[in-house]
Amino acid sequence: MVSFLIRRVVQAILVMLAVAFLSFSMFNYAGDPVNNMVGQEASREDRAELRERLGLNDPFPVQFARFVGNAIQGNFGISYQLQRPVADLIAERMPATLELVLVSAILALSTGIPLGVYCGIARHSWLSRFFLTISLVGVSLPTFVIGIFLIYIFAVTLGVLPSFGRGGVVELGWWKTSFLTADGWRSLIMPAITLSLFQTTLIMRLVRAEMLEVMRTDYIKFARARGLSNRAINFGHALKNTLVPVITIAGLNIGALIAFSIITETVFQWPGMGLLFIQAVSFADVPIMSGYLVLVALVFVTINLIVDLLYYAVDPRLKVDRGTSAGRIA
Amino acid sequence: MPLLEVENLVVEFPTRRGTLTAVNDISLHIDEGEVLGVVGESGAGKSMTGAAIIGLLEPPGRVAGGKILLEGERIDNLPYEKMRRIRGKKIGAIFQDPLTSLNPLYSVGRQLVETIQTHTDMTPTQARERAIDLLREVGIPAPERRIDQYPHQFSGGMRQRVVIALALCVNPRLIIADEPTTALDVSIQAQIIALLKRLCREHGTAVMLVTHDMGVIAETADRVAVMYAGRIAEIGPVREVIKNAKHPYTHGLMGSIPSIGHDNERLEQIPGAMPRLTDIPQGCAFNPRCPHTFDKCRTVRPDLLPVEDSWTACWLYDGEDGRTIEASKKLVAETKADALLEKNDG
Numbered sequence: 322m323v324s325f326l327i328r329r330v331v332q333a334i335l336v337m338l339a340v341a342f343l344s345f346s347m348f349n350y351a352g353d354p355v356n357n358m359v360g361q362e363a364s365r366e367d368r369a370e371l372r373e374r375l376g377l378n379d380p381f382p383v384q385f386a387r388f389v390g391n392a393i394q395g396n397f398g399i400s401y402q403l404q405r406p407v408a409d410l411i412a413e414r415m416p417a418t419l420e421l422v423l424v425s426a427i428l429a430l431s432t433g434i435p436l437g438v439y440c441g442i443a444r445h446s447w448l449s450r451f452f453l454t455i456s457l458v459g460v461s462l463p464t465f466v467i468g469i470f471l472i473y474i475f476a477v478t479l480g481v482l483p484s485f486g487r488g489g490v491v492e493l494g495w496w497k498t499s500f501l502t503a504d505g506w507r508s509l510i511m512p513a514i515t516l517s518l519f520q521t522t523l524i525m526r527l528v529r530a531e532m533l534e535v536m537r538t539d540y541i542k543f544a545r546a547r548g549l550s551n552r553a554i555n556f557g558h559a560l561k562n563t564l565v566p567v568i569t570i571a572g573l574n575i576g577a578l579i580a581f582s583i584i585t586e587t588v589f590q591w592p593g594m595g596l597l598f599i600q601a602v603s604f605a606d607v608p609i610m611s612g613y614l615v616l617v618a619l620v621f622v623t624i625n626l627i628v629d630l631l632y633y634a635v636d637p638r639l640k641v642d643r644g645t646s647a648g649r650i651a
Numbered sequence: 652m653p654l655l656e657v658e659n660l661v662v663e664f665p666t667r668r669g670t671l672t673a674v675n676d677i678s679l680h681i682d683e684g685e686v687l688g689v690v691g692e693s694g695a696g697k698s699m700t701g702a703a704i705i706g707l708l709e710p711p712g713r714v715a716g717g718k719i720l721l722e723g724e725r726i727d728n729l730p731y732e733k734m735r736r737i738r739g740k741k742i743g744a745i746f747q748d749p750l751t752s753l754n755p756l757y758s759v760g761r762q763l764v765e766t767i768q769t770h771t772d773m774t775p776t777q778a779r780e781r782a783i784d785l786l787r788e789v790g791i792p793a794p795e796r797r798i799d800q801y802p803h804q805f806s807g808g809m810r811q812r813v814v815i816a817l818a819l820c821v822n823p824r825l826i827i828a829d830e831p832t833t834a835l836d837v838s839i840q841a842q843i844i845a846l847l848k849r850l851c852r853e854h855g856t857a858v859m860l861v862t863h864d865m866g867v868i869a870e871t872a873d874r875v876a877v878m879y880a881g882r883i884a885e886i887g888p889v890r891e892v893i894k895n896a897k898h899p900y901t902h903g904l905m906g907s908i909p910s911i912g913h914d915n916e917r918l919e920q921i922p923g924a925m926p927r928l929t930d931i932p933q934g935c936a937f938n939p940r941c942p943h944t945f946d947k948c949r950t951v952r953p954d955l956l957p958v959e960d961s962w963t964a965c966w967l968y969d970g971e972d973g974r975t976i977e978a979s980k981k982l983v984a985e986t987k988a989d990a991l992l993e994k995n996d997g
Contacts, residue, residue: 539751545707546746547766547817548739557765558754637801638755 329629333622338389340618344611345388397612402604407612411594416496417487418586418593422578424509425517430571433524434560440525441532442555452525459522464581468515468588475511483508485590512589516582520574527570531563538562564635572628576621652723653680654857655704655825660727661716662699662708662881664928671928673699673712675881678955681825686851686858688872688889690865690904692925696881697861701827703727704859705742706734722824740770743818743856745847747830749811753802759786759813760798763820770821785816790846808839815847822854829861844871865904869893877901880925880936887961895980897963899941902983935966943967943982 355368355377363371372378376387391397397407436456440449476484488508491501499505535541536559544554583595590596594613601609633639662674674696681687689697702708704719706726719727726737738744746752754762763782767773773781779798786794789812802810811831818826828847832840848871851858860872868875869889876886877900885898896902903921923940926932932939938948947966955962956969958976967979 539746539748540754542707543744543746543752543814543817544754545735546705546738546744547769548735548737549765549769550735553765553769558757561756562754636756637758638803 344614398608402606407608414594414597424513428517429520433521437525437528440529456522459518464584471511516585535559535562572624580617654683655681656720659717663715664712684855686872688868688875689861691878695878743823743826745828745831748834789816825857827859885963891960898965
């Protein structure tokens, strides 16, 4: 268990270094950073001096080590366009994205899992066929189409929900939350649904497929032969056995929700990190782009680590030392 | 009154290419505390009969006809919830593969306690006590410690003991044991059979032992039913059926058991294979493989006839055309493998 944890953490660090290298390379290949910082009238000498001062003449490994050192302290430099530290900009925008992602993830899990269980158990009922058909729409429609569609219905035609922004926010220290006002919630509904729809349908189809698989196993047949109630069989025995793959996918998807909230945030003008990133891309604002890249990678790596640990919580077969368990089976 | 009565049971599987009859009009009974062995090749309908009795036929399979009575009450037409309360409580089941019969994610104790609490009003503490007693009874050492372990921490034989404990945990009147030892090592098989036999005798539990292992049947069963292509070919006391087989199929089945130190003749085999459910021949289903087939066998399906101490579905014993039971028995008994093989070549 401990050795496993150490191994996973070392892997995570390697992944982060690789991502850091990529985002570091952006500075050198996405335009000349000096050109981006000085005006057109700067002289050749000024440029050379700035280059020296920024350490751009240092050997490559030294520059990379400096970048990593700064990144660990949360320092990604100063935005070319906004002239403010990238860390501050991201920290400012992060609550909006995290709240959106949190609500979307809860929405996706709390509807996807029950629907999947239902469709897995009552696979021939017309209702589960209906859900399955609807889910195809969710899987195949692009996010922005769903978003625009929702805006058209609820904001333009019916006029019941705002079409953009976060609405009323309350400041809790540096964290701006939209959870505490009715207006904030109203603004949150459509982006959250838009972002979660794909995940909901994905989780639903996955849980359904896993349930169908598990319901055929001998231990479910034996559980029936023991006279256990349907509830105990479906939710106690069957659902728990579907959880390992569901946790994997759900974990990856929370990462994906953060990374791909870009589109939803653009459609709804949601002031989160995604929107910040898209604006940074159009201005070739490399510090923001590289900071965002590293942050998203960090989120993915952390979630994967948590997912691996959750396997242990769900499946007792992983807990025992491999040697003993194999010895006993043989 | 017998504990279990099966009358004219028919199990069908509707498929796109027509309806398959997996169990075709069989009747049998099991008395209190009796062990009924059910033998036959794969696909003979023995497991289907067991599944129908316990009400767990896999859809689209269904009971299409006949009656199943437990203690005189019909159980084949009960609503799901009522039948669920009978399963585990009155009729237990043991399946073939102990490695996959237990849920890998729950400790064996939890699975036992859950089953006990489903059928009784015991408190969790009482149920746990009972679970430990059960594990001790099925011969698991240090049950106080083992109860909190997970299925993967038990060997195959130990897991089948846990499965037996689960099947017996609220003292059912009948246990359907579907090939309980097939997946185990030969040395473990004998232990498990002995355990099952001892526990059922102690608790007065009747057993329907489904297997294709004649050795297990000979050792364990009081009576035996031989099934072929969804029907009972022969049924009677175990000594009678094994020592004094009347149906040519039973005779062939006995001949195909290898035995050590008997003689050096080649092992008998029954030529051909059991017909698929889609093309069961007219008349007696065994007629294309039977060395004694005559016209009646090809046209009229035989029902069980009482012959001496057992019942046999074979026209050799109908007493018509001057056939006597003695002569027919002699005919069947003297058929050797060579004759069977010769017929196969022709």
